[in-house]
Each structure stands twice: as structure tokens, then as C-alpha cells.
Amino acid sequence: MNALFPTTTERLARARADLRMGVAIVLTDGDQSLLAIGAENVSADRLDEMRALGDVSLTLTARRAETLKIRAYDGDLARLRLPSDAGVAWIRATADPADDLLHPMKGPWSELRGGDCQLARASVQLAKSAQILPAMLCVPIEDGRGFASAHDLTVLDGAATELLLKNGHILTQVVHARLPMTVSEAGRLHIFRTDDGSSEHYAVEIGSPDRDQPVLTRLHSACFTGDVIGSLKCDCGPQLNAALAAMGKNGAGILLYLNQEGRGIGLANKMRAYSLQDQGFDTVEANHRLGFEDDERDFRTGAEILKKLGFKSVQLMTNNPNKVAKMEDMGVKVTERVPLKVGETEQNRAYLATKAKKSGHLL
Numbered sequence: 001m002n003a004l005f006p007t008t009t010e011r012l013a014r015a016r017a018d019l020r021m022g023v024a025i026v027l028t029d030g031d032q033s034l035l036a037i038g039a040e041n042v043s044a045d046r047l048d049e050m051r052a053l054g055d056v057s058l059t060l061t062a063r064r065a066e067t068l069k070i071r072a073y074d075g076d077l078a079r080l081r082l083p084s085d086a087g088v089a090w091i092r093a094t095a096d097p098a099d100d101l102l103h104p105m106k107g108p109w110s111e112l113r114g115g116d117c118q119l120a121r122a123s124v125q126l127a128k129s130a131q132i133l134p135a136m137l138c139v140p141i142e143d144g145r146g147f148a149s150a151h152d153l154t155v156l157d158g159a160a161t162e163l164l165l166k167n168g169h170i171l172t173q174v175v176h177a178r179l180p181m182t183v184s185e186a187g188r189l190h191i192f193r194t195d196d197g198s199s200e201h202y203a204v205e206i207g208s209p210d211r212d213q214p215v216l217t218r219l220h221s222a223c224f225t226g227d228v229i230g231s232l233k234c235d236c237g238p239q240l241n242a243a244l245a246a247m248g249k250n251g252a253g254i255l256l257y258l259n260q261e262g263r264g265i266g267l268a269n270k271m272r273a274y275s276l277q278d279q280g281f282d283t284v285e286a287n288h289r290l291g292f293e294d295d296e297r298d299f300r301t302g303a304e305i306l307k308k309l310g311f312k313s314v315q316l317m318t319n320n321p322n323k324v325a326k327m328e329d330m331g332v333k334v335t336e337r338v339p340l341k342v343g344e345t346e347q348n349r350a351y352l353a354t355k356a357k358k359s360g361h362l363l
């Protein structure tokens, strides 16, 4: 009967959904356990219940801590004691930089240091994977598994969760079907699903590329604003269309549409970043102020899909040397980098210049 119990990987999917809804989860390593909930969506009632359980702390990334001048004693993390009068508005303002300039948060901060912070770290990694702000309210609890079962909460082993998030997911091809397209009537769409309930990814195959030859390839990260509604803030839409057109003209190619919106932070956080950009921060600074790294994407997914489709080498359409390096690391040979420079506008010139200056994009 044990086979019916969900695995840690499967429970990861539940934990993600819980966190997105503002439901707490339990992380445990056997000896210690933590009840954790997202700072951006904790309700006043749930905050009160957490306070009744013990000393509540707020875990932030070192990136967010830097903006707030909070000392990050745990390397990539900072942990704050929650002041006794702090309510949900204070917690949100600490996690979310939206009003940093309007109402600067100055402390005084009471940083936690020492002790084991592995479970707090796993909670923040889960927040990132749920695409909520990477800021988690945590309170230590006794007997995590018993507590989770009594309160009908999702429980995860801390170390196993970290390992799963680090190793990435396993992809399975679900289906593929013929799809005549404007650029080529010989189109085919392949759908890939992950074992941990994270986003599905797509591969658009044009023609019948020879699996033994380098294939014209584009690794495209989802950009709802640029790909679908014609945003002028980035070059994604024109890049998508130009890549497909080139493949149509060439008679063969593969476009991987990876659902890693906003360089992996999700559309809601990308819009938070856009608000910060309107306050004068560039695309990299905005990510940092939100608590994220510049680029939270996992390019292993792209290489895995190419291998599953039988490709060993690619002519990669990109201006991002990091994508080339990641393909090579994953054993997909890049025989040529094909520049993809289209769609520069008045509104995205500064964005493209920042990517060149800070993220190593080739002009």
C-alpha cells in the first residue's frame, strides 16, 4: 500500500500550491521542524496562530537584506526576529520593495545568528520555486510530522527538498502532434511535463531535422508581455518571431519554449520588477531588491529536451553566452552561435544595454 503515498517530489508540488495560496507548510529534518508561510500572503489570523506557537522569525535572502541594510549572518540568508508589534503590513513591507523609496524601512533590525538554518534555507528555496517573494515567516515546532498531520499541512523533509530543487526535475514527453504554422506547414508541437508539478515546457519542431547534424535551435524563455501582447520593454516577441521565421526559411529547426517567465521569477514578480524599473532601477537591480538573483532560470531543462528529442549538437540562436556554456556543460555541442538581434526600441534600449553590461550579453 506504500506505493499510494506521495513521494517527496510529489509533495513538492503540493507545497508550492500551498505557499501560493498563503497556506503554511512544515519542513523537518527529524530532530528539528519549522512551520513556514510566505511573507507576501500570510493572513493576520495565521500570523497570530504562529505567534502562539513560539518565536516567529522572517527569513530573507542576502540580496533583499542588502537593500534593507540587514546583516546576513547565514551567507545567502538573513534571519530577523519579528518585532512584537509587527503585523502583516510590516512583514509585507519588509519582503516587498514596492514602497522602499516612499517609506524607507530602517529598522532597528534584530538579526538572528548561529544555529542551524538549513530548514529556513529550504523554505526560501521553496518560495522561489513557488514564484512568490523569497521571504518566509518561520516558527520552530515540535514533532513536525505529527503537527502536519494534526493540521492537515504538507510536510517535507528539508534535506530531500533542497536536493530535489538543486538537481532539477525529470521531464517526460506527454504528446506531440502536427501543427501547420505561418512560418512552415511542417510544424510539430511536443509537450513535456515535469515530475514535480512545475511548469510544462514545449518544443516546436519545424520540418524533420536530421538528428545527427547540428540543428538550428532557439532556447526561448516565456515572456507573456513580449511574446503575446507586444510589450516594447524587451526584445522577446521579435526574437521569437525572427527565430521561427529563420527556421521556416531553413526548412528545419527546433524552438524550445521554456516556461521560465521573467528569467524564472514568474510574471507577478516580473511586474514587481517593472514597477521598480519605473522608480529608476535597472533590470538587474530590480531583481536584487526583490531578493532574487539576476537570473533564476535553469537551462538544464533546454538541454534535457534536446537530448530527449535525439539531438546532440546545435546552432544556437542567442546573444547570451551563458546559454551556450550551459548547453556545453550538459553535453549538447554548440557548433555555432547565431546572433539574434532584432526588436530594439526606444523603450528597451537601456534594458538591452544593461544586459550587455551586467549579464554578459553580446551586442
Ligand SMILES: Nc1nc2c(ncn2[C@@H]2O[C@H](COP(=O)(O)OP(=O)(O)OP(=O)(O)O)[C@@H](O)[C@H]2O)c(=O)[nH]1
Residues within 6 Å of the ligand: 219, 220, 221, 222, 223, 224, 233, 234, 236, 239, 260, 261, 262, 263, 264, 265, 270, 273, 274, 283, 287, 317, 318, 319, 320, 323, 340, 361
Ligand atoms: N526579471 C525580469 N525578467 C525579464 C525582464 N525583461 C524580460 N524578462 C524575461 O527575460 C527572459 C528573456 O529570455 P530570453 O530572450 O530567452 O533570454 P536572454 O537571456 O535575453 O538571451 P537571448 O535572447 O537568447 O540572447 C524572459 O523570461 C522574459 O520574461 C525584466 O526586466 N526582469
Ligand SMILES: [Zn+2]
Residues within 6 Å of the ligand: 223, 225, 226, 227, 234, 235, 236, 237
Ligand atoms: Zn520579454
